Amino acid sequence: xxTFVSVVVAAFVLAGCLNSENKATKIDIESLPKETAKxxxxxxxxxxxxxxxxxxxxxxxxxxxxxxxxxxxxxxTFWTFGGTVPGxxxxxxxxxxxxxxxxxxxxxxxxxxxxxxxxxxxxxGAEGSFTAPGHSSTFSFQALNPGLYIYHCATAPVGMHIxxxxxxxxxxxxxxxxxxxxxxxxxxxxxFYTKGxxxxxxxxxxxxxxxxxxxxxxxxxxxxxxxxxxxxxMKADVGDNVRMFVGNGGPNLVSSFHVIGEIFDxxxxxxxxxxxxxxxxxxxxxxxxSAMVEFKIDIPANYILVDHSIxxxxxxxxxxxxxxxxEENHNIYTGKTIDxxxxxxxxxxxxxxxxxxxxxxxxxxxxDRMEMGKSVYASNCAACHQPDGKGIKGAFPPLAESDFLMAxxxxxxxxxxxxxxxxxxxxxxxxxxxxxxxxxxxEDTANVMTYIMNSWGxxxxxxxxxxxxxxxxx
Amino acid sequence: MIFWIVHILFISTFATxxxxxxxxxxxxxxxxxxxxxxxxxxxxxxxxxxxxxNKEFYQFVxxxxxxxxxxxxxIFADTQYLSHWQNNRPKEKTLNFPVVNVSWFAARxxxxxxxxxxxxxxxxxxxxxAQHPEVLDKILKWYSKPNQMKDVNSFNENKYGVKAMxxxxxxxxxxxxxxxxxxxxxxxxxxxxxLFCGAGSLKAKRPDxxxxxxxxxxxxxxxxxxxxxxxxxxxxxxxK
Numbered sequence: 001x002x003t004f005v006s007v008v009v010a011a012f013v014l015a016g017c018l019n020s021e022n023k024a025t026k027i028d029i030e031s032l033p034k035e036t037a038k039x040x041x042x043x044x045x046x047x048x049x050x051x052x053x054x055x056x057x058x059x060x061x062x063x064x065x066x067x068x069x070x071x072x073x074x075x076x077t078f079w080t081f082g083g084t085v086p087g088x089x090x091x092x093x094x095x096x097x098x099x100x101x102x103x104x105x106x107x108x109x110x111x112x113x114x115x116x117x118x119x120x121x122x123x124x125g126a127e128g129s130f131t132a133p134g135h136s137s138t139f140s141f142q143a144l145n146p147g148l149y150i151y152h153c154a155t156a157p158v159g160m161h162i163x164x165x166x167x168x169x170x171x172x173x174x175x176x177x178x179x180x181x182x183x184x185x186x187x188x189x190x191x192f193y194t195k196g197x198x199x200x201x202x203x204x205x206x207x208x209x210x211x212x213x214x215x216x217x218x219x220x221x222x223x224x225x226x227x228x229x230x231x232x233x234m235k236a237d238v239g240d241n242v243r244m245f246v247g248n249g250g251p252n253l254v255s256s257f258h259v260i261g262e263i264f265d266x267x268x269x270x271x272x273x274x275x276x277x278x279x280x281x282x283x284x285x286x287x288x289x290s291a292m293v294e295f296k297i298d299i300p301a302n303y304i305l306v307d308h309s310i311x312x313x314x315x316x317x318x319x320x321x322x323x324x325x326x327e328e329n330h331n332i333y334t335g336k337t338i339d340x341x342x343x344x345x346x347x348x349x350x351x352x353x354x355x356x357x358x359x360x361x362x363x364x365x366x367x368d369r370m371e372m373g374k375s376v377y378a379s380n381c382a383a384c385h386q387p388d389g390k391g392i393k394g395a396f397p398p399l400a401e402s403d404f405l406m407a408x409x410x411x412x413x414x415x416x417x418x419x420x421x422x423x424x425x426x427x428x429x430x431x432x433x434x435x436x437x438x439x440x441x442x443e444d445t446a447n448v449m450t451y452i453m454n455s456w457g458x459x460x461x462x463x464x465x466x467x468x469x470x471x472x473x474x
Numbered sequence: 475m476i477f478w479i480v481h482i483l484f485i486s487t488f489a490t491x492x493x494x495x496x497x498x499x500x501x502x503x504x505x506x507x508x509x510x511x512x513x514x515x516x517x518x519x520x521x522x523x524x525x526x527x528n529k530e531f532y533q534f535v536x537x538x539x540x541x542x543x544x545x546x547x548x549i550f551a552d553t554q555y556l557s558h559w560q561n562n563r564p565k566e567k568t569l570n571f572p573v574v575n576v577s578w579f580a581a582r583x584x585x586x587x588x589x590x591x592x593x594x595x596x597x598x599x600x601x602x603x604a605q606h607p608e609v610l611d612k613i614l615k616w617y618s619k620p621n622q623m624k625d626v627n628s629f630n631e632n633k634y635g636v637k638a639m640x641x642x643x644x645x646x647x648x649x650x651x652x653x654x655x656x657x658x659x660x661x662x663x664x665x666x667x668x669l670f671c672g673a674g675s676l677k678a679k680r681p682d683x684x685x686x687x688x689x690x691x692x693x694x695x696x697x698x699x700x701x702x703x704x705x706x707x708x709x710x711x712x713x714k
């Protein structure tokens with residue numbers, strides 16, 4: 001009997017050992033080499049981890065409440081990790097022991113904490129990091145599971161802390177590391193709920209009711225409209241292997257993440273590490289979740305990141321650009337080769353604005369018109385004519401240094417108001433497409449005219465609303 | 475010499491004590507309630523019209539040296555205690571701003587020195603009239619902007635005749651920790667203790683009262699010795 005008991009005990013002990021080896025590696029915390037994590041702001045990614053052993057990693061993160069740009073002319077009081085939306089990206093290795101310190105800036109109005117989905121433990125660290133303004137909290141954890149994880153604030157009211165911008169990504173690299181690539185990017189989608197509508201100017205407060213109704217005004221990549229377009233576009237070269245660490249902060253919407261003009265060679269679905277789906281067009285990224293996508297770039301283009309729930313992309317801000325230069329390869333893609341007339345439908349009106357006119361700030365000076373015209377351009381024209389006004393060869397004619405545009409102002413105004421069909425010649429290239437009428441009022445039309453006639457090397461003077469009115473009247 | 479003259483003038487401008495207002499008895503419908511509790515009857519009490527100012531607190535500290543920044547025992551306040559003052563006195567421009575960076579212990583001691591006490595959580599919530607939709611909207615707007623200190627008197631009276639309950643600073647209450655919110659505000663599953671997330675929303679009478687949620691969350695992040703830059707107080711007194 002006695003022997004039997006001891007055998008059972010031994011079996012238990014053995015099972016216990018095996019079990020603990022499975023997950024939590026037994027580590028001597030004190031003897032681990034120490035290092036401080038290098039945190040990066042989006043779209044930059046911390047360098048890959050090259051060491052082959054666990055370390056004791058110090059991570060310091062500060063929470064702040066700051067007013068920043070949400071879109072051109074629109075500001076918002078963001079609650080942030082590290083002063084930015086998304087918060088900095090953290091990169092550690094499976095088995096690392098992390099000493100995490102969260103400091104809440106004295107100017108904060110709110111207490112904050114952090115729930116890292118990479119943490120096994122109460123609240124993912126939220127319980128150990130609940131911090132009043134002007135204080136800091138430290139807790140430690142061992143990174144048991146590799147993968148790409150969201151972190152976010154989980155202080156009540158949780159929804160509001162997330163809605164105001166408190167999220168980011170932490171990558172726990174598997175022990176064997178991730179396959180080497182040429183470029184890595186850090187992108188987080190999220191949405192904002194404001195008192196005013198999309199584009200309404202000024203410091204916009206959070207709108208609780210819209211958040212309840214999941215009726216977002218802004219859906220953006222990296223915290224603001226235009227954070228990844230124009231001068232902020234990500235850059236790569238033909239031949240590069242690219243990896244994007246993509247998160248979705250939510251708070252509510254699930255992303256249909258897609259890159260226009262590219263196919264993901266591999267998607268580590270939901271941020272896991274074991275199985276990579278291959279040849280994916282659009283991948284779902286849940287709120288509070290992530291995905292790693294990889295692709296090789298074969299030809300030069302502006303690859304456009306969108307949430308393919310597509311009104312979010314073209315009307316709420318969910319656009320980003322990966323700009324790739326290099327040599328064309330007509331074996332893969334030729335661009336337009338045949339150009340013929342086919343116009344059964346004519347110019348249907350594309351109505352972008354709602355019926356109710358928002359309160360308008362009327363531009364007085366040339367500078368006003370340029371500034372306001374720029375945001376009209378960004379929301380109505382840039383998708384085709386491109387943020388730099390250069391258009392897309394063969395498809396969308398350029399506005400920058402365009403002989404066609406500059407030759408006849410009234411014709412240009414007409415094109416905006418009524419649309420434009422048929423063959424035109426711009427800077428020696430023939431275009432034959434359809435530009436839909438854009439329903440802008442006189443003021444917006446005048447501003448966008450002024451902007452396009454005086455940007456990217458153009459010098460065409462001011463267009464006034466009365467000129468637009470006159471053209472409309474004819 | 476000049477210092478002394480300034481100093482004397484400075485002191486002579488002190489008001490004796492801030493005026494308090496009688497809050498009529500009434501019924502307060504709490505956001506979070508225990509079983510069997512639906513409303514609280516609030517007895518009539520007196521409460522300061524405005525939060526305690528830097529000027530008033532400076533006078534108190536002068537008379538009660540053990541509450542000065544250099545003398546205060548570390549168990550009664552953390553290191554940021556009165557850190558917005560310079561050389562142990564408030565800046566001239568901020569005299570009529572609410573005193574902040576004070577601990578619960580210090581706030582309590584101040585009120586005791588005036589033969590008063592801190593208001594209870596229920597008294598404070600009741601007097602703040604925070605459940606009125608217009609007030610709610612105002613509060614949410616305050617949360618949406620970085621804070622700016624102002625003269626305590628630059629606010630309108632609310633329906634009970636008190637000012638600046640919202641839109642200026644958070645305020646200590648006597649039983650600030652009576653509503654326990656654990657650090658991970660989603661972990662509890664018993665509605666009798668919980669305030670937030672799943673259970674919290676079920677338990678809260680009006681889940682859309684985000685403003686109130688935030689006040690409760692803020693209070694529960696504090697210790698009695700905590701001081702923060704946006705946290706002040708005012709005093710109250712029971713009526714016989």
